[in-house]
Amino acid sequence: MRTILITLLLWIGITPAWAVVQIQPRIIGGTLVEDTVWPAVVAIRMEVRNTAGRLSERRCVGTLVAPRWVLSAAHCFFPESGAAIVPDARADNTTVFIDRATISSEVLNPEFGLPVTGIHIHPGFNAASGYYDSDLALVELAYPVENQVFQLLGRNPATGDMATVVGWGVTEVGLDGTPKATAGLSDELREADLPIVSADVCRAAMGSGNISDNMICAGFRDGGVDSCLGDSGGPLLVEQDGAFRQVGVVSFGDGCAKPDRYGVYTRVASYADWISELTDLNVDAGDVRVAGAVTDTPDVPVQPRSGGGGMLWMPMLLSLIIPLRFR
Numbered sequence: 529m530r531t532i533l534i535t536l537l538l539w540i541g542i543t544p545a546w547a548v549v550q551i552q553p554r555i556i557g558g559t560l561v562e563d564t565v566w567p568a569v570v571a572i573r574m575e576v577r578n579t580a581g582r583l584s585e586r587r588c589v590g591t592l593v594a595p596r597w598v599l600s601a602a603h604c605f606f607p608e609s610g611a612a613i614v615p616d617a618r619a620d621n622t623t624v625f626i627d628r629a630t631i632s633s634e635v636l637n638p639e640f641g642l643p644v645t646g647i648h649i650h651p652g653f654n655a656a657s658g659y660y661d662s663d664l665a666l667v668e669l670a671y672p673v674e675n676q677v678f679q680l681l682g683r684n685p686a687t688g689d690m691a692t693v694v695g696w697g698v699t700e701v702g703l704d705g706t707p708k709a710t711a712g713l714s715d716e717l718r719e720a721d722l723p724i725v726s727a728d729v730c731r732a733a734m735g736s737g738n739i740s741d742n743m744i745c746a747g748f749r750d751g752g753v754d755s756c757l758g759d760s761g762g763p764l765l766v767e768q769d770g771a772f773r774q775v776g777v778v779s780f781g782d783g784c785a786k787p788d789r790y791g792v793y794t795r796v797a798s799y800a801d802w803i804s805e806l807t808d809l810n811v812d813a814g815d816v817r818v819a820g821a822v823t824d825t826p827d828v829p830v831q832p833r834s835g836g837g838g839m840l841w842m843p844m845l846l847s848l849i850i851p852l853r854f855r
């Protein structure tokens with residue numbers, strides 16, 4: 529009887545505590561950033577077939593790496609089912625948004641975005657396999673923009689180094705780490721800091737067959753901070769010599785922010801040659817560098833605020849959630 533009572537009391541005492549922890553506003557676990565921060569981070573609207581086979585809007589994040597080039601994730605351009613050899617998204621149904629004022633959790637209006645002339649999916653990416661190696665795409669803008677760009681880092685970040693992830697993705701997950709259907713995208717850009725995890729630890733947690741040497745894992749053992757649905761294509765950044773350089777691209781996870789699971793990022797350094805061939809970025813001593821000086825943006829976290837999901841966005845979100853465990 530006493531044990532039952534104690535268990536009951538513990539249960540009553542503990543449940544609300546972790547229920548609250550789990551539904552805090554997050555990127556998952558992040559803070560809002562001001563409009564002037566991370567000018568190299570852009571939103572991309574593309575059209576891909578949803579699980580019902582209908583072309584519908586999808587949102588991903590991208591980064592300007594040169595005045596006419598946006599780096600993102602290959603899987604963003606494929607149907608939701610993943611079981612496809614060719615991407616659905618084409619240059620003429622893809623739009624890039626660099627003006628923060630035009631980006632919200634709602635469906636983006638292509639009129640306010642920049643036209644695209646080409647989408648280059650890394651030839652090593654095989655959506656149909658369900659294995660996310662080479663999850664990288666370069667989007668060619670119709671004309672150059674003057675925004676600051678990210679320098680890509682050829683060096684591999686060390687285990688334990690802190691990294692920053694940025695995006696408009698889902699900010700709330702349920703108790704099981706599944707993004708909440710009511711959560712929606714974030715109206716404003718968010719960032720979160722999390723440590724780089726070794727390949728061994730990541731393979732043990734995520735299944736060795738899922739993790740290639742071309743991936744970087746990041747996150748806390750206890751979970752709580754992660755990228756999530758809608759953050760795909762966004763940057764994983766590390767600070768070097770006072771500047772943030774991009775080392776990874778948001779690729780997949782298992783739910784979001786779960787304990788003993790990690791966010792998986794495409795390792796930019798593995799693809800330096802492909803990127804430089806396509807974009808003419810200089811590859812210098814293992815670092816992929818943009819010709820010309822690049823200044824850094826300050827990191828200005830403001831108070832976290834819960835992300836309001838636009839209702840228009842719901843059907844799209846649902847279609848994102850249903851298909852794949854890994855996405």
Ligand code: ARG
Nearest residue numbers: 755757758759760781791855
């Ligand atoms: N595949 C997701 C997207 O398309 C990104 C998931 C990242 N997940 C994670 N737990 N880090 O938006």
